[in-house]
Amino acid sequence: MSGNDGSEQRAANLLVECLGAHGVDRIFCVPGESYLALLDALADAQGIDLVTCRHEGGAGFMALTDAKITGRPGVVIVSRGPGATNASIAVHMAEQDAAPLVLLIGQVARADKGRGAFQEVDYGKMFSGIAKGVWEVSHPGKLPETIARAFNMAQSGTPGPVVISLPEDMLHAETAANIVPAMPLARAKPSASDIDAVMSLLAKSSRPLVIAGGAIRDEQSRDALRRAAGAHELPVALSFKHQDVLDNSHPSFAGYLGFKIPRPQVDAMSESDLIIAVGTRLTDVTTQNYLLPRAPRPDQPLVHVYPDQQALGRVFETVCGIAADPGLFLTRLAAQPAARVARRAEWRDALHERAVDLAAYVPRNAPDGIDFGALVHALARRAEGDAVIVTDAGNFSSWVHRHWPWGRNSLLLGAVGGAMGMGVPGAVAAGLRFPDRQVLCFVGDGGALMTGSELATAVRHNVPVKIFVSNNGSYGTIRQHQEREYPGRGEATSLTQPDFVKWAESLGAKGLKIDSESDIDDVIARALAEKDSVVVDVRSSVELISAYTTIGEIHNR
Numbered sequence: 001m002s003g004n005d006g007s008e009q010r011a012a013n014l015l016v017e018c019l020g021a022h023g024v025d026r027i028f029c030v031p032g033e034s035y036l037a038l039l040d041a042l043a044d045a046q047g048i049d050l051v052t053c054r055h056e057g058g059a060g061f062m063a064l065t066d067a068k069i070t071g072r073p074g075v076v077i078v079s080r081g082p083g084a085t086n087a088s089i090a091v092h093m094a095e096q097d098a099a100p101l102v103l104l105i106g107q108v109a110r111a112d113k114g115r116g117a118f119q120e121v122d123y124g125k126m127f128s129g130i131a132k133g134v135w136e137v138s139h140p141g142k143l144p145e146t147i148a149r150a151f152n153m154a155q156s157g158t159p160g161p162v163v164i165s166l167p168e169d170m171l172h173a174e175t176a177a178n179i180v181p182a183m184p185l186a187r188a189k190p191s192a193s194d195i196d197a198v199m200s201l202l203a204k205s206s207r208p209l210v211i212a213g214g215a216i217r218d219e220q221s222r223d224a225l226r227r228a229a230g231a232h233e234l235p236v237a238l239s240f241k242h243q244d245v246l247d248n249s250h251p252s253f254a255g256y257l258g259f260k261i262p263r264p265q266v267d268a269m270s271e272s273d274l275i276i277a278v279g280t281r282l283t284d285v286t287t288q289n290y291l292l293p294r295a296p297r298p299d300q301p302l303v304h305v306y307p308d309q310q311a312l313g314r315v316f317e318t319v320c321g322i323a324a325d326p327g328l329f330l331t332r333l334a335a336q337p338a339a340r341v342a343r344r345a346e347w348r349d350a351l352h353e354r355a356v357d358l359a360a361y362v363p364r365n366a367p368d369g370i371d372f373g374a375l376v377h378a379l380a381r382r383a384e385g386d387a388v389i390v391t392d393a394g395n396f397s398s399w400v401h402r403h404w405p406w407g408r409n410s411l412l413l414g415a416v417g418g419a420m421g422m423g424v425p426g427a428v429a430a431g432l433r434f435p436d437r438q439v440l441c442f443v444g445d446g447g448a449l450m451t452g453s454e455l456a457t458a459v460r461h462n463v464p465v466k467i468f469v470s471n472n473g474s475y476g477t478i479r480q481h482q483e484r485e486y487p488g489r490g491e492a493t494s495l496t497q498p499d500f501v502k503w504a505e506s507l508g509a510k511g512l513k514i515d516s517e518s519d520i521d522d523v524i525a526r527a528l529a530e531k532d533s534v535v536v537d538v539r540s541s542v543e544l545i546s547a548y549t550t551i552g553e554i555h556n557r
Helices: 011-021 033-043 056-070 082-097 123-127 140-155 168-172 192-203 219-232 263-269 326-334 344-359 372-382 397-403 423-433 445-460 476-485 500-506 517-529 551-556
Strands: 026-029 049-052 074-078 101-107 133-136 161-167 208-212 236-239 253-257 274-278 302-306 320-323 388-391 411-414 439-444 466-470 510-514 534-538
Touching (some): 011 168, 049 445, 056 082, 074 082, 082 123, 123 133, 123 161, 192 274, 192 320, 192 326, 253 263, 263 344, 274 326, 302 326, 344 397, 372 466, 372 517, 388 397, 411 423, 476 551, 510 517
Parallel strands (some): 026 049, 026 074, 074 101, 208 236, 208 274, 236 253, 388 411, 388 439, 439 466, 466 534, 510 534
16 A cells, blocks of 8 residues: 555555656565565565575676666665675675666664664665765655655766665554655756867867767767767777777777777877767776876866766866766767868777777687687677677686677676676676577686576576686686786686586586587587577686786786
């Protein structure tokens, strides 16, 4: 019974109605005794799919991925103490990735607060440094207002995580409070003077460079980027984990700015005489450790467009900081008459040619396993054009970032913040959102054993994800750092692995193995033909430590 007719109802039921009013149609959880009333209310909810996960970290990664797909807050519910600490990885990643996330935590009863009760945590202190807002709802009448405020904050400015603590006895209390509707989100428009200032800078620039980021992931903004780049002959470099923002065959595609990309590519982009950063906070990864642009004073004029004023001028001297919706800015920019500047097209084409050359796959051989690039290259030839690609964190993903032919309908989902563990849970969340699209997951052997148990969630929900495990028996990213700093001393990075085929089969999925490059085409065909979830164990090389270097080359340097 709804409280909107003036009658009382259980707070847990009101909470479910509030979530529905804010567009929530899927929630990820690990059940806990601290929010039993909410679980009971969700049992009767219409239009909300409750997905039971195997670990709170996995549930959090699923909610984070769901947010990246929909643009709306992903929602995860966990129990107090251990549940909340396990889920904190997703809160951190949501802050790093600028993704809207709502974490609901069952809390100890109100009368027990401050007594050091079983699994009691002060969530205001715990999450103060990484969440945009933390609330504890002690009075059920405050639930609607708190939910409305939290959802608005999660999506405003720089999107990010919010946390709501729910004392278990409060969820049982009765209330006559009414739902507070979703608060409209502000979309700031660039002013005419902002556009004039940018056009004035462009009129004097023969070597401009656009750096495009995750705040222009929706299709309208992507289309505006394509049109603006085409109209003004602008090369576009894509920020880390956002290579899908612009079709890589577009003449304006100038490559991506991620970890360990070749220095000559960075040097070429650094020859720009104007940088227009749109929809990115210009983090250390995208800026190549604050070199492109250089901090605190860039080598070229910097235009920075982002919806959050606090991101502008904070690290870099900015000649034109525009606190506006990036998509609206690009739409306005695309509509401006183009001033043809001598040699700009040549500059754009040179960067595009360099990016295309870098993306070309060249086979490499190693005595200790398969070149993971061979698997990525072969899979890209067979994958559907609108395949959803989910990557975990690790060096193995460098082949995906470098060689995957990101097209107009591609979708890339990965943790910008670099946490291991998003791969398998993210693939499950993507499969739930896109039941008719091919979902391909790339994960290392380390990440597979962190959150790979969510494969059981995929099987339970009949989500046919295809998971490719780079199995080289090593924490490869750290091994690469070790080989650079302490050659030949790979302490703590060697791993003992299970039989991933049997592991997959034990969870109800199909298991396949690639032991040599001659197996690749046949196994890929079998994996893609399967109607159920598949795990492919790829015996990859440690010597070929990334898409850009080998251990031998590191030693030689």
